[in-house]
Structures are given as structure tokens and as C-alpha cells.
Amino acid sequence: MPDMKDWGYTVALAGTNAQQGELMIARILSAHREQFEVVCEMGFLKARAKTGEYFRLEESTEFPAVGDFVLIKYNPLGDSLIMRTLPRKSVFSRSDLGGRKAGHGRVSVEQVIAANFDYVCIVMSLNQNYNARRLERYAALAWASGAKPLVVLTKADLTEERAHYLSDAMRIAPGAEVFALSAMTGEGMEEFRSFFKQGETLVFLGSSGVGKSSLVNALMGEEALKVGAVREDDARGRHTTTHRELLMLPSGAMVIDTPGMRELGILGADEGLSTAFSDVEELARRCRFSDCTHRAEPGCAVQAALKAGKLDRARYESFRALERENGAALRRAKEIKLREKSGTKQQSRPRDKSYKHATGD
Numbered sequence: 001m002p003d004m005k006d007w008g009y010t011v012a013l014a015g016t017n018a019q020q021g022e023l024m025i026a027r028i029l030s031a032h033r034e035q036f037e038v039v040c041e042m043g044f045l046k047a048r049a050k051t052g053e054y055f056r057l058e059e060s061t062e063f064p065a066v067g068d069f070v071l072i073k074y075n076p077l078g079d080s081l082i083m084r085t086l087p088r089k090s091v092f093s094r095s096d097l098g099g100r101k102a103g104h105g106r107v108s109v110e111q112v113i114a115a116n117f118d119y120v121c122i123v124m125s126l127n128q129n130y131n132a133r134r135l136e137r138y139a140a141l142a143w144a145s146g147a148k149p150l151v152v153l154t155k156a157d158l159t160e161e162r163a164h165y166l167s168d169a170m171r172i173a174p175g176a177e178v179f180a181l182s183a184m185t186g187e188g189m190e191e192f193r194s195f196f197k198q199g200e201t202l203v204f205l206g207s208s209g210v211g212k213s214s215l216v217n218a219l220m221g222e223e224a225l226k227v228g229a230v231r232e233d234d235a236r237g238r239h240t241t242t243h244r245e246l247l248m249l250p251s252g253a254m255v256i257d258t259p260g261m262r263e264l265g266i267l268g269a270d271e272g273l274s275t276a277f278s279d280v281e282e283l284a285r286r287c288r289f290s291d292c293t294h295r296a297e298p299g300c301a302v303q304a305a306l307k308a309g310k311l312d313r314a315r316y317e318s319f320r321a322l323e324r325e326n327g328a329a330l331r332r333a334k335e336i337k338l339r340e341k342s343g344t345k346q347q348s349r350p351r352d353k354s355y356k357h358a359t360g361d
């Protein structure tokens with residue numbers, strides 16, 4: 001029978017929220033509309049979200065997503081019921097593609113892509129996919145998720161300039177570990193494989209066709225996932241993976257494979273960094289001192305939000321980590337965001353306000 005600790009569950013994760021009683025802790029392995037596959041100490045089960053419980057939630061983001069730890073009411077005869085999503089230590093979400101962007105007095109709907117991972121693997125292939133600017137943005141988003149970014153340069157067998165890409169990626173994403181490997185030849189695989197500890201979870205993000213599923217298969221030591229050929233003319237993938245899925249590797253680490261980035265639309269050309277740290281920045285604007293470092297200053301709105309539980313500590317921590325280790329990237333990310341926003345509207349607003357608070361007018 002599965003032990004939830006092997007699946008990454010720690011008591012700290014649940015905090016005071018794990019009022020268990022007759023409920024059982026489970027982890028979401030995959031989600032197909034309303035139907036979920038979960039693992040719990042009774043084994044691998046199918047489950048559904050209890051609509052009554054989840055309708056009452058104000059935040060649609062708390063709807064279970066792959067990687068989430070949830071409390072279920074176990075049903076040995078059919079679908080178990082998911083009663084509650086436990087607090088997340090890290091999360092990746094995107095604005096709902098169907099919804100409008102924030103800025104019309106409405107909160108944009110966020111869809112959670114994956115939760116509770118320790119590392120975000122930014123996967124880029126060393127043919128035509130490597131793109132420094134995209135890497136920079138992914139890295140900022142990864143820091144914002146509450147986890148650590150790793151850069152995984154795939155298809156190293158296709159280039160002679162492995163060393164050049166490695167050093168470029170290290171420069172662009174300081175503070176992130178960088179790997180160059182080939183799932184095909186096995187080059188660099190051992191180093192990558194031994195980086196993760198048992199119980200840790202990684203999520204793979206990257207364009208379609210960069211070899212995410214191939215890499216998962218190489219880590220699994222079997223063809224667990226379907227892979228698809230890339231187009232010959234431009235090396236783009238064909239969106240072979242259509243579902244997010246959490247798999248246990250032989251090493252005891254877990255990996256969440258995702259469909260190609262374009263499909264996910266996390267960073268569609270027009271979306272930029274609109275989700276990265278905007279909440280912290282918004283708070284920071286209300287601090288008494290404009291140069292507040294949000295540590296111990298009086299009148300600090302960030303500290304106040306932390307104390308009131310309105311700002312997630314892990315998120316704040318990664319904001320700080322990004323500032324510390326990756327200050328330049330954060331500034332660049334902000335500039336990108338400013339540029340993008342001012343290119344679309346509100347050209348005449350003061351610079352420091354132009355990318356926030358389009359609401360209310």
C-alpha cells in the first residue's frame with residue numbers, strides 16, 4: 001500500500017488544515033475534467049471533487065490540480081469524493097484563456113497547472129528552440145511559483161555548441177542549476193537523474209517537441225509516455241502530450257509532464273509576466289516608505305499581509321530569493337512587463353503605476 005510520505009506528503013504541508021477524521025490524504029496524479037486519478041494509502045483510485053464543497057469556495061484556483069494534496073472521503077465501491085484541497089507549497093497557474101485579462105474591474109480566472117513541486121524544469125531543446133529571452137521569463141515565473149527553477153537543455157546530441165548554451169543559460173538564469181543532456185544518447189542523464197532526492201517533485205515546462213515526455217521516459221527507464229516527432233521544417237512539436245500527469249520515477253522522485261507551453265498559454269506572447277509577483281508588488285506599493293525592503297520597516301504592507309495570512313510565505317520567500325539571487329532578471333522582467341503593458345494601453349500613466357490597477361476606471 002502506498003505511503004503518502006513517499007508521494008511527497010509532509011505534515012507541514014497540511015498545517016492545521018488537515019482535519020482528517022474519517023477523511024484520507026491523497027495526491028492528484030491526473031485530472032480529466034471532473035474525474036481525477038489519485039493515490040492514497042488505500043492505493044490508486046478514481047475520485048471526483050465534491051461539488052457542494054467546491055462551489056462554496058470563492059477561489060476557483062483551489063479546485064484540485066495535478067500534484068495537489070487533497071482530503072478525500074474514501075469509497076471502496078466507486079469514485080471517492082475530494083472534499084478539500086490542502087494548502088500548496090508551490091503552484092503554477094495561468095489566466096484562463098477564455099476569460100478576459102484583468103483590467104476591467106474583474107478578477108481574471110486562474111487555472112492551476114500544477115502544484116506542490118520542488119523544482120520547475122524549464123525545458124528547451126538545443127536545436128531551434130533555445131531562446132534566451134524566453135528563458136529569462138520562464139525563470140522569473142518559476143521563482144514566482146514558490147519552487148526552484150532548473151534549466152534543462154535537451155537534445156544535446158544535436159549541437160556542437162553545448163558549452164556555449166550552458167554558459168549562456170547560466171548567465172541568463174543565475175541561481176538556477178543548468179543541465180545539458182540527451183534522452184537519446186544518454187549523455188548528461190546520470191547527472192540530472194542523481195540531482196533529485198526521493199519524495200521530491202519536478203514539473204516539466206517547455207514548448208511542444210522539446211522532448212519533455214522523452215526525458216520522462218528516459219528517467220522512467222520505459223516508454224511510459226507517448227512521444228511525437230517534430231515537424232521537419234521548423235522543428236516544432238505537434239502537441240503530443242495533451243494531459244498533465246504525475247509519475248513516480250524508479251529513483252523515488254516524481255515528475256509532472258505537461259503539454260507543450262504554447263498549448264498551456266502560460267506565456268503567450270501577450271501574457272508576459274502578468275502573473276509573476278504582481279500581488280507582492282501591489283502590496284509593496286502601499287508600504288509607508290517607498291524604498292521599503294519589507295523586512296522590519298514600520299508601515300510595511302507586505303509584512304502586514306504576511307502576518308494576516310493574506311500573502312503566502314513561500315511566495316514571499318521566492319520573491320525575496322529572486323530579488324537576492326536574480327535581481328537583474330527581476331528588473332528585466334519588470335521592464336518587459338512595463339513595455340508590454342504600455343504597448344497595449346495606458347500609455348500616459350505614470351511609469352510605476354502603468355502596469356497595475358487598470359481596475360476601477
Ligand SMILES: Nc1nc2c(ncn2[C@@H]2O[C@H](COP(=O)(O)OP(=O)(O)OP(=O)(O)O)[C@@H](O)[C@H]2O)c(=O)[nH]1
Binds near residue numbers: 207
Ligand atoms: N535528437 C534527439 N531527439 C530527441 C531527444 N529527445 C526527444 N527527441 C525527439 O523529439 C521529438 C519530440 O519529443 P517529445 O518527448 O514528444 O516532446 P514533448 O516536449 O513531450 O512534446 P509535447 O508533448 O508536444 O509538448 C520526438 O521525435 C523525440 O524522439 C534527444 O535527446 N535527442
Ligand SMILES: [Mg+2]
Binds near residue numbers: 213214
Ligand atoms: Mg510530451
Ligand SMILES: [Zn+2]
Binds near residue numbers: 284292294299301303
Ligand atoms: Zn514594505
